[in-house]
Amino acid sequence: MASLFAFDLVAREGLARAGVFHTAHGPLPTPVYAPVGTQATVKAVTPRQLQETGTSLVLANTYHLYLRPGDALIAALGGVHRFMGWDGPMLTDSGGFQVFSLAGGDGKQSLRKIDDDGVTFRSHIDGRTHRFTPEKVMEIEQNLGADIAMVLDECSAPDDYGYLKRQALPRTHAWAERCRAVHSRPDQALFGIVQGGIFPDLRQASAEALVALGFPGYAIGGLSVGESKAEMLATLDATTPALPEDKPRYLMGVGTPEDLVEGVARGIDIFDCVLPTRVARNGQALLRTGKYNMRNARFADDPAPINEACECYACRGFSRAYIRHLFVAKEILGATLLTIHNLHTMLSLMSDVRAAVVAGRFTDFRAAFWEAREGETE
């Protein structure tokens, strides 16, 4: 039996890796894509349906659960796993990103004051004032009890070099140290978060500072927030080599099918993103090669499944015509079936990527992936 939080590398090809991260809720094969269960539910699906899509790791949002129903309540009910009925590995973010993106009021009444001790913000639900410090966030995440918790970091604009260097990074590193100092839950791995915007020197300095503190895993934060795809990939190129080989690397809030393939090619092991579930509720079906809007009139009488090659529950049982009907008629089942399909698309891609790395044919897989996309006119 591997020790808790050990990361076993199973195979490597270039920078791409296949591994196993050992959590208190079992071994987690990587690379892995985590569906997002913001409010302790991956929207529109049951835990059983989630499992059937191939999900192994679920993310829940600390900010949302702290506000509602409250982390102390979830702790009293046995933790977030039992609360939401998910018995596999889970991850919570630190809430930092939501404080900087969601909270702060409606503009007129904006309130988000950051200082070296922490950040004060307004709830997006009722406008009431709250304060996160590194110590408070550790208390919340330990109450939630996910297998992987994240340190509190400052998510600032990715292209403001001066602010990042002088303010955000020193604060982020000091907060990481404070988080590590108070975190005590032995069944929970606390990951550091590398920041530094789109600047290679800052990313490298941030990675060094965090590695010096020592964490069982490292995240790359502050990407997919408005920078170009080329900037994101260049930032990964500059960052992952500065992170230890023997610890998992988590690219936060990313991404699309192509982001998964390109992230793995740059040494990323863990991904999460709301994209597949969010677009599903708007009627968009993801394929490896592109996407469809299922409301499109051309699907009205189409007896084919969303994707002939897909083996998900939605594609094995239902036509495009039916799924279009569900969206046109505003039926909940449309969101459920597309969520199942979109998650399966991401998770089967991740599973195929892992198999390719293990078999030493990831380079070919990546080339074929891009070739298939270029063949699509969608």
Next chain:
Amino acid sequence: MASLFAFDLVAREGLARAGVFHTAHGPLPTPVYAPVGTQATVKAVTPRQLQETGTSLVLANTYHLYLRPGDALIAALGGVHRFMGWDGPMLTDSGGFQVFSLAGGDGKQSLRKIDDDGVTFRSHIDGRTHRFTPEKVMEIEQNLGADIAMVLDECSAPDDYGYLKRQALPRTHAWAERCRAVHSRPDQALFGIVQGGIFPDLRQASAEALVALGFPGYAIGGLSVGESKAEMLATLDATTPALPEDKPRYLMGVGTPEDLVEGVARGIDIFDCVLPTRVARNGQALLRTGKYNMRNARFADDPAPINEACECYACRGFSRAYIRHLFVAKEILGATLLTIHNLHTMLSLMSDVRAAVVAGRFTDFRAAFWEAREGETE
């Protein structure tokens, strides 16, 4: 192998019966409760989840499917079973009830003109004008292809004796005859509908008229539309004895747990109602003994399942606190879990009722059912 549409009586106790109705999609044990899949989906659940609740018969609404996506489209896609992914017995109503309740515009622009030939109405979706005749409804229902189809009837006020006797009943009987004359689909059983409001003599006359025409099953329509519970039960008392023993009897649009028990006690074999699925989406949990509003603050930290004695997926995996959280946070999963629970409540009740009739202990079952309800203060 029993012949199609045969109704085998397995057991009787008083007027209560347990039977098997043979449909083109397999034998249907009765008494049976049919969840309502208005737009070719039982709202918020997949066909697989529906099956897991114990569902054997699903109702779809002819009026809704005619308007959207259209019965010809559904026929071209292989019929309503294949369209919605339900491989068991199905039933379609005639659309008559919806024409009289939903259609007709917004009051100011009301348009619903009934004559002896048929009824002209406005779509509740876009206000466009449509016309149902007995022949048109048979065409639609045969396109949909459910195992049981209903004749077109006139649903008028249940307490207007003069109108019922002089207009609605003669028209309903003439329409039933016209439906029977043009219905030709050999894999579909066409049921007649007894009308007559709350008046025993009209109900008996209606039953006689329909039995004289001869159908493989008989429905009792026009109840649960505003009359008192006592009036409804008295109407059943007056009607079922006028219907043949060897044909199934279907009480349309009814009802609650107590309606099921009392309906069976009066010789009813088939029920359908939107109640369990509709109230689920509003946060109401059904029990045999009453109901809870799951949004209630007293459930905020309640670790118990909705019903300790219930074996449904929602009750085996989730706390009241979690389900309340889902409703407060406006998460789709709340509707899904409560729909599963409420359907399971109705279907397990129906299953227990059937077992009691088969075992010759329905009288005791019925007494215990009422005793348990009186013990509840909810």
